[in-house]
Amino acid sequence: MAVRGRRDRSEALPLLAAALRSLGVLRESPVAMAGAAILLFWLAMAVLAPLLPLADPNLPLEPLRPPLSVSADGTATFWLGTDIKGRDVLSRLIWGARRVLVWAGLATLAAYLVGIAMGLVAGYRGGWWDEILSFVANLLLSFPVMVLYIVVITRIGASPLNIVLAVTFASAPAIMRIVRGLVLDLRTRDYVLAARARGEGALWIMLVELLPNARGPLLVDACLRMGYTTIALATLGFLGLGLPPPDPDWGAMIAETQPMGAFAGHAMVFPALAVSSLVLGFNLLADGLREISLRD
């Protein structure tokens, strides 16, 4: 009986259930496995950061020490060296992973909530709803994304919440168009007609009949979009518009070291590698998921 109860609850969260099930499916694609491995590595780092024997990421120690050097008192090793302010690069990298994953995740999630809502309404309601929502989406999509970020952030200031807002603003229209396209196709299916014929409301049809069937393409897109958002956060950080200091931010780490480039290459290369590997992980996972979904 207990098992039955759990099953029923998982029906109520079809998206989550689908996500969990698709994890098992990853074994079919080596590409997806590679992507998932990279992501799991960063995820583990991010989650375990407080437990790892790391120096305080914001504490100035000895400036510009090269990788693998030992501290003056001989008690600590700077595995990846220190930056110009003397902070431990490894520690900042790992705490930075925690920060980027949290905020990129939240920003993508927010963009998805808005984009899905807009797409469902535009696709299912059609008519004027569609005209207006599509117009807004096209307007936003006609701006270069980075310009949009910079405009939004410089207007409302660089705080984590504002970055979530900016990403939502820039990504939601694209998500809306994907959802809208899927819904336009799905809404003609007999099961949607059957739901209407038994008097279901629009909300039920959109959330229970339509959305779960759009999950495949959305899952792939969500992975790609996490990658884009990671790049966006790093770029904003690099431009000084990102997550506020002194907490570590990969983009800001590169920017801080840049004036001293030749002397502190390691403090620049490692965060750059971190950004690339995380984005690569998301892209590989997205590719693999797409491959798996096409094979069925």
Add this chain to the structure above:
Amino acid sequence: MGASAKRPILACEGLGVSYFTRAGEVPAVVGFDLAIARGEAVGLVGESGCGKSTVALAVMRYLGRAGRIVAGSIRFDGRELTTMSERELRRIRGSRISMVYQEPMASLNPSMTVGRQLVEVPRYHAGAGRAEARERALDILARVGLPDTRRIFSAYPHELSGGQQQRVVIAMALLADPALLLLDEPTTALDVTVEAGIVDLIRGVAERFGTAILYISHNLGLIRETCDRVAVMYAGQVVEEGPVTNVFAGMRHPYARGLFAAIPLPDSDRRARPLRPIPGQLPLPHERPGGCFFGPRCTHYRQGTCDREQRMRPLDADPGHRVRCARQAEIAWERESRGPEPRTAEGPGPVVLEVHRLRKEYELDGGLFAALTGRDGTRRIAANEGLDLVAREGETLAIVGESGCGKSTFAKVLVGLEPATAGRITFEGREIAGAPVETRPPEIVAHLQMIFQNPSETLNPSHAVGFQIARVVRKFGAARNRAQVRRRVYELLDLVKLPRAFFRRRPRQLSGGQKQRIGIARAFAGDPRLVVADEPVSALDVSVQAAITGLLTDIQRRRRTTLLFISHDLSLVHYLADRVAVMYLGRIVEQGPTGAVFAPPYHPYTEALLSAVPLADPGLVKRRILLEGELPSALDPPAGCPFHTRCPRRIGSVCEEREPPLRRFDGDHRILCHLPAEELARGRPVIRRRHPREPSHIPLR
């Protein structure tokens, strides 16, 4: 005549074809034997999954990356195809062997005119010059019965109707003068009256072009009307084979017999021949039993005989007729009882539904551009026009017609998915014509439910079956708490004869028939008074079809529900309806009790529809009436009588100018036609039992 003339054009021996998938090897065809003589038409018939299309693909060597010929040989005109190189194959495909598929648009290039595509064939295969190729293309278009060949030659495929497209594809296949033509369900996507024309063309192909045909179809009637010999396939093997007349006169294999018993016939006496589904399901290729593949589903299975491997054996009395059944000589088919189905002939009850002068228009607006420029680009299409209908409690009212006749629109208007434009619909004493389902009171919604056509779409693939039925149960307020809902869902699963374990199944784990059963359970969850079934079985195999219609009518009879059965299949309608309405271009052209509609007097359209039904029973003969022309577009319906453009019995300008009057006959039988009632009453029956002395073959036109 040398040896080559006697040699069969195609000979498959011990052919085995497997698909190699992630799950392993799937043997689709095993030990397949078939020979086709020059100029002979052979039908390959069977249900989906029996391997009939795989045979055709193997002959063309079009099996793709996953498919491979694993055993046996295919000889074409004495040459082995299985080992032939890709280059040699290219020289044979399209010139010596041609193939025609179900979907004509899949074979035609939408960006090239028909003419350019046709001209390519003689230019490539015969090296013909430009002018000669053009001449031959125009000639073949005329020979496949297309009118106005010059217009069609310079038209793009999308400018032609489905029937014309398929004729063009057949013309293209015949253009290279092939020795063998493979036809894979060439008329399945077409309407019956259009199909009748194509069937007529195919029947003449062997005679006029000297081409041998392998005709693949699930429809026994089509095979009987087009072919010289027939091979019935089951689970990757031929189980019965022989000349069409002999096989149809006395099928010997239990599966072939079962298939035959599962199809309805537009016969005069329906109660004498209840449809009987074949029990069980087609075994999956890797789950085929040892011995006879049909064994587990066979009522004549006997230990010791049937669990050994079965070979094809000729009948003693008829060596040309071969059967893969060890017991074929022992089974006394003639003594099988065919007792009439006990059908309680309760009279129809009170009126449940009344439709009066119903009209449904769609607006095709010119879009944003027209709105901005202030031009009224709105065009109106009447999908339903002046529909008058009455349905009584417990009766089955069928609506028949071809695609585009407005029967599905009518269903949508009834259930409230589309509001009516004008007219009245009275259901349970309430006026519901203008009310979309969202504004209807819940009890009306529960009492007027629908069963949908497409089994693959009728259930939401994301949710478990139990969840989907439970939602309906809750929605219609039949049960409140969890336990009650669950009990009710179990009852509904029992009702549609599915195991309760299906509660947890996902739609993709279900077969088409099982999905349709869930659709029925869903429709009956709120104790409906009226159920609209829009082509509920047309996408299913015949043996499943029989089971689903049986179930549906059984539930309906026990609950005294009114069933509005929408279908294009006249045989099926004749089998299960109490009353019939025939629709053409949005109008009901004839309606009345089933017996009256299927007998004279006929509306000329009903007459043609009946004549187009392919008959599998050699005991029946029919008058052939071929309609000219194509179904007019609903965008631009003909003035006067909508049928006058194709009507073989039109009487002149009155048909083109004035709306036809309603002629009334005995027993509430109504026909919308200009022909006087006496003239209509003089018609002869289209289908009748054959006189014992009459020949059973069908003469060519």
